[in-house]
Amino acid sequence: MKKIACICFFVFIAGALSAQDLVSSFLTKYNENEEIQVTTIGKKMLDMLITIAQKEETCMAKSLEGLDNIRALSSADTTKYNEFYDAASDLINKSKGFEILMSSHNSNSNTVLAVKESKGIVKELVLLSRDEHTGTFNLISLTGKINLDTLAKYANKLNIEGLDQLSKLNVNE
Amino acid sequence: MESSEIKLLIEKYWKCETTVEEEKNIRDFFTQSAVPAELQPLHSYFAWQKAQAAISMQSDNQQPVAAKSIRKYFYPALQIAASILILLVCGIGIYTQTTENQKIEQSYSDTYTNPEDAMREAREALGKVSLSILQSQELVLRTEVNSDSITE
Numbered sequence: 001m002k003k004i005a006c007i008c009f010f011v012f013i014a015g016a017l018s019a020q021d022l023v024s025s026f027l028t029k030y031n032e033n034e035e036i037q038v039t040t041i042g043k044k045m046l047d048m049l050i051t052i053a054q055k056e057e058t059c060m061a062k063s064l065e066g067l068d069n070i071r072a073l074s075s076a077d078t079t080k081y082n083e084f085y086d087a088a089s090d091l092i093n094k095s096k097g098f099e100i101l102m103s104s105h106n107s108n109s110n111t112v113l114a115v116k117e118s119k120g121i122v123k124e125l126v127l128l129s130r131d132e133h134t135g136t137f138n139l140i141s142l143t144g145k146i147n148l149d150t151l152a153k154y155a156n157k158l159n160i161e162g163l164d165q166l167s168k169l170n171v172n173e
Numbered sequence: 174m175e176s177s178e179i180k181l182l183i184e185k186y187w188k189c190e191t192t193v194e195e196e197k198n199i200r201d202f203f204t205q206s207a208v209p210a211e212l213q214p215l216h217s218y219f220a221w222q223k224a225q226a227a228i229s230m231q232s233d234n235q236q237p238v239a240a241k242s243i244r245k246y247f248y249p250a251l252q253i254a255a256s257i258l259i260l261l262v263c264g265i266g267i268y269t270q271t272t273e274n275q276k277i278e279q280s281y282s283d284t285y286t287n288p289e290d291a292m293r294e295a296r297e298a299l300g301k302v303s304l305s306i307l308q309s310q311e312l313v314l315r316t317e318v319n320s321d322s323i324t325e
Binding site: 046 | 302
């Protein structure tokens with residue numbers, strides 16, 4: 001009984017430690033690489049942004065609600081962007097629980113959108129892309145409680161705003 | 174035991190009809206100091222048997238005792254050593270993993286102190302991500318429409 005309890009304890013500890021998000025796993029490999037720029041917006045800053053956004057950008061505030069952090073990795077190293085993209089893509093494929101929502105492959109660019117769900121809630125969302133034309137690699141990760149519908153509404157709003165601006169330009173012309 | 178009884182037992186013994194208990198009685202009888210003269214020739218035979226039995230029993234008993242004593246002394250030490258080894262390996266593993274995680278967390282915790290810059294970055298990231306979600310939803314819708322038109 002004691003042995004089983006010990007084994008369970010160590011398995012639990014090992015499991016808890018290995019439960020990293022995708023960006024952390026990626027950075028474990030490329031931690032020392034200076035070509036990769038990492039931008040992180042943590043929970044406290046996100047809470048602050050929600051408070052600011054609630055006044056004018058309610059849709060954005062709703063999109064930020066529930067998020068634990070936003071991380072963006074980018075590299076403009078034209079010699080290594082393919083390596084970074086392949087490594088991140090490999091991690092998505094090998095990591096347990098990731099489901100690819102969309103994958104688009106053009107002659108110039110590749111984009112993969114993947115999510116990780118737990119008990120019916122999207123806990124991690126990853127957008128991976130590379131641009132052959134500019135030689136850039138981008139990896140954006142959102143972690144926390146992610147509502148895909150709210151994000152889609154935000155995108156719709158962005159599209160409408162874009163069209164409004166376009167129509168305004170047309171009127172001015 | 175009287176000599177008449179022992180004679181009967183010996184007769185049975187040669188016919189291989191004696192029980193284990195009876196054979197033991199015969200051997201016990203011959204290991205006594207007072208053995209009748211007529212049975213004296215058999216004395217050395219049964220005495221030798223008794224001696225052999227004692228030797229084999231002794232040798233049989235000795236090995237487990239030795240093994241037991243080795244276990245008794247080394248098992249607790251081995252158990253302690255194994256426990257220490259497991260704890261060490263796990264400890265080193267946990268330490269390495271946590272320091273690695275801390276390093277990553279510390280290196281990349283909150284890039285911005287200014288909310289305006291953070292807002293700009295968040296807006297950009299959310300914009301890219303949400304547009305991709307919308308794109309994926311549109312793809313799904315388009316696929317459904319195409320499959321419906323094919324079935325019609």
